[in-house]
Amino acid sequence: MNPASVGTSALLELRGVGKRFGGVVAVNGLDLTVEAGEVRGLIGPNGSGKTTTINLVSALYRPDGGEIRLAGERIERLRPHEIAARGVARTFQISKLFANMTVLENVLVPALAEFDRGGPRRALREIHERARRLLDLVLLDGHRDALARELSGGQSMLLQIARGLMLQPIRLFLMDEPFAGVHPTIKDTIMETILRANREEAVTFLIVSHEMTTLRRLASRVSVMHEGRLIADGSFETVVNQPAVLEAYLGG
Numbered sequence: 001m002n003p004a005s006v007g008t009s010a011l012l013e014l015r016g017v018g019k020r021f022g023g024v025v026a027v028n029g030l031d032l033t034v035e036a037g038e039v040r041g042l043i044g045p046n047g048s049g050k051t052t053t054i055n056l057v058s059a060l061y062r063p064d065g066g067e068i069r070l071a072g073e074r075i076e077r078l079r080p081h082e083i084a085a086r087g088v089a090r091t092f093q094i095s096k097l098f099a100n101m102t103v104l105e106n107v108l109v110p111a112l113a114e115f116d117r118g119g120p121r122r123a124l125r126e127i128h129e130r131a132r133r134l135l136d137l138v139l140l141d142g143h144r145d146a147l148a149r150e151l152s153g154g155q156s157m158l159l160q161i162a163r164g165l166m167l168q169p170i171r172l173f174l175m176d177e178p179f180a181g182v183h184p185t186i187k188d189t190i191m192e193t194i195l196r197a198n199r200e201e202a203v204t205f206l207i208v209s210h211e212m213t214t215l216r217r218l219a220s221r222v223s224v225m226h227e228g229r230l231i232a233d234g235s236f237e238t239v240v241n242q243p244a245v246l247e248a249y250l251g252g
């Protein structure tokens with residue numbers, strides 16, 4: 001066993017993960033470790049493999065090689081619902097809400113589906129109460145009877161976040177560009193929701209974003225990808241001054 005891995009509290013670990021699409025190598029021997037309890041930023045120039053990484057962890061794609069571990073368990077061959085059942089939620093940059101269902105129904109549907117599959121027997125009333133509380137947290141409770149398609153882009157992101165937080169227990173929340181094209185006041189709500197879930201429910205976050213100022217306020221540590229690999233990892237201050245990072249951003 002690698003002595004460096006003994007006694008660490010890695011929640012998510014990728015080792016030598018690869019994914020290609022035809023001739024395009026999107027992720028190329030990626031090593032990435034996220035500790036339990038962190039809010040981690042994932043940055044990198046366009047096309048560096050960030051979304052592909054999120055899709056690999058959430059099992060939308062299966063890696064061509066390498067290992068992905070969640071709290072020590074190999075998960076790279078599991079299916080998306082099995083990943084969700086282990087407490088991994090995600091948002092999509094392009095919202096996958098049920099457009100013709102109400103805001104409240106969108107939050108309830110995944111929890112009710114879990115209920116139907118004989119998952120943890122949470123009382124329906126409890127599920128409903130948590131849904132209302134989460135909608136209140138993301139300032140959407142007043143819109144609970146509106147159709148999801150009536151929401152703005154930012155509100156749709158808030159709804160995706162509330163829906164993800166319905167997972168019980170939730171351990172890891174993967175977010176792909178949650179701030180892109182979002183109104184500044186909604187950005188603040190998203191940030192507060194992330195920090196609160198991190199603080200109060202110990203949810204670990206891995207957040208892909210190009211918005212450095214926002215990410216700097218949220219994440220204690222950032223990982224930088226370039227051409228499918230990790231090229232830097234650490235605090236913002238240490239990472240942004242590394243020549244490899246400057247080169248990756250300016251070189252293209």
Ligand SMILES: Nc1ncnc2c1ncn2[C@@H]1O[C@H](COP(=O)(O)OP(=O)(O)OP(=O)(O)O)[C@@H](O)[C@H]1O
Binds near residue numbers: 026044047050
């Ligand atoms: N489904 C796919 N089919 C073919 N090529 C893909 C697919 N998904 C991603 N790629 C390619 O893989 C590379 C990495 O893409 P990815 O979307 O992961 O980058 P990204 O870091 O999320 O970029 P951006 O910041 O622009 O969102 C790119 O060259 C992209 O064109």
Ligand SMILES: [Mg+2]
Binds near residue numbers: 050051052
């Ligand atoms: Mg992307």
